Amino acid sequence: MKILVVDDSGVSRKMLIKSIPENIREKCEIFQAENGLEAVEKYKSDSPDIVFLDLTMPIMDGYEALKEIIEYDPSAIVFVISADIQQKAKERVLELGASGMESKPIKPEKMTSIFYYLMDVIDKKLD
Amino acid sequence: MDFTKDDQEILGELINIAFGSAVVQIADLFDRFAKLHVPSIELISPQKLGVYFEGKIDQEGYTYLTTQRFNGNFCGETLFFVNENSARNILNLVYEASELDSIDVDSSEIKESLLEIANILGASCVGKLSELLESAVTFAAPKINEKTSILSILKTLAESSYDSVIFVKTILEFEDEQISGDLFILSRSDSIEWLRDALNSFMESYS
Numbered sequence: 001m002k003i004l005v006v007d008d009s010g011v012s013r014k015m016l017i018k019s020i021p022e023n024i025r026e027k028c029e030i031f032q033a034e035n036g037l038e039a040v041e042k043y044k045s046d047s048p049d050i051v052f053l054d055l056t057m058p059i060m061d062g063y064e065a066l067k068e069i070i071e072y073d074p075s076a077i078v079f080v081i082s083a084d085i086q087q088k089a090k091e092r093v094l095e096l097g098a099s100g101m102e103s104k105p106i107k108p109e110k111m112t113s114i115f116y117y118l119m120d121v122i123d124k125k126l127d
Numbered sequence: 128m129d130f131t132k133d134d135q136e137i138l139g140e141l142i143n144i145a146f147g148s149a150v151v152q153i154a155d156l157f158d159r160f161a162k163l164h165v166p167s168i169e170l171i172s173p174q175k176l177g178v179y180f181e182g183k184i185d186q187e188g189y190t191y192l193t194t195q196r197f198n199g200n201f202c203g204e205t206l207f208f209v210n211e212n213s214a215r216n217i218l219n220l221v222y223e224a225s226e227l228d229s230i231d232v233d234s235s236e237i238k239e240s241l242l243e244i245a246n247i248l249g250a251s252c253v254g255k256l257s258e259l260l261e262s263a264v265t266f267a268a269p270k271i272n273e274k275t276s277i278l279s280i281l282k283t284l285a286e287s288s289y290d291s292v293i294f295v296k297t298i299l300e301f302e303d304e305q306i307s308g309d310l311f312i313l314s315r316s317d318s319i320e321w322l323r324d325a326l327n328s329f330m331e332s333y334s
Contacts, residue, residue: 008140009143011137011139011140014333015140015330018333018334019333054232056143079209082163083146083163085151085153085276086151086154086160087147087155104144105144106333
């Protein structure tokens with residue numbers, strides 16, 4: 001499985017990657033991007049199965065990146081992880097096609113449940 | 128200040144999260160949508176504050192400074208510094224346009240509105256930071272100081288026992304209003320030592 005982790009903060013990317021359950025992490029190929037523009041480019045070049053996307057980033061923010069990724073691949077699985085926990089932000093990312101959203105920071109136990117959820121989303125898309 | 132580059136990066140990310148949480152509280156309170164910006168975070172010595180504030184007052188019309196003490200494992204004082212324009216934008220955020228027509232807008236309204244916002248911003252930001260580090264803080268009532276008394280406040284702070292300052296340069300962007308402000312978190316060496324250990328423990332939970 002290929003996972004793309006997008007966040008302008010190196011610490012945040014590291015925390016997110018470490019929160020992925022080890023049994024899943026060791027079977028994954030993990031890519032990283034520092035802003036939305038880089039995320040869109042890496043999505044197109046590497047076709048990840050799951051994208052974890054921050055919203056507040058320089059150059060191109062997460063909203064724009066999400067919009068461009070979904071336009072490029074309507075079946076893309078993009079899960080937003082952000083400090084922005086406004087209901088309107090959540091509504092907006094879901095309208096744009098995100099598979100879900102959680103607030104930062106993600107603890108390992110929370111990430112386990114996110115993965116169960118995303119596996120279910122992937123299964124439904126394959127059906 | 129005894130912070131490694133890694134410590135600073137972790138602190139920056141946690142303040143980013145804490146600041147986001149504070150802005151969201153303000154947005155929810157006034158039923159506005161806020162566009163979150165990445166705050167710029169810097170660790171500076173308290174001695175640099177005087178020079179910084181003098182420049183802001185003289186060149187950028189900064190007129191209001193709020194102060195608020197907090198206590199806990201992490202203890203110290205927050206300062207929130209804004210210019211006249213941002214202070215007026217805060218007023219527009221707190222009051223509906225129809226209310227602004229009917230109230231006599233003078234500096235007391237601006238000060239009350241600014242105190243409200245500074246209280247939420249500082250307390251939520253420091254409170255959330257402490258919560259992320261599995262601790263808690265309590266807050267004293269915030270105070271507001273105008274241009275004429277800012278430099279004497281700073282002199283008092285410079286003579287106090289604060290050893291370090293976390294400088295958070297902020298933009299609060301709502302649908303109709305933009306508020307630029309500087310948030311400073313002052314603390315003493317024992318608090319900084321606690322903070323550094325807590326940051327390391329936080330990261331260990333991911334290893």
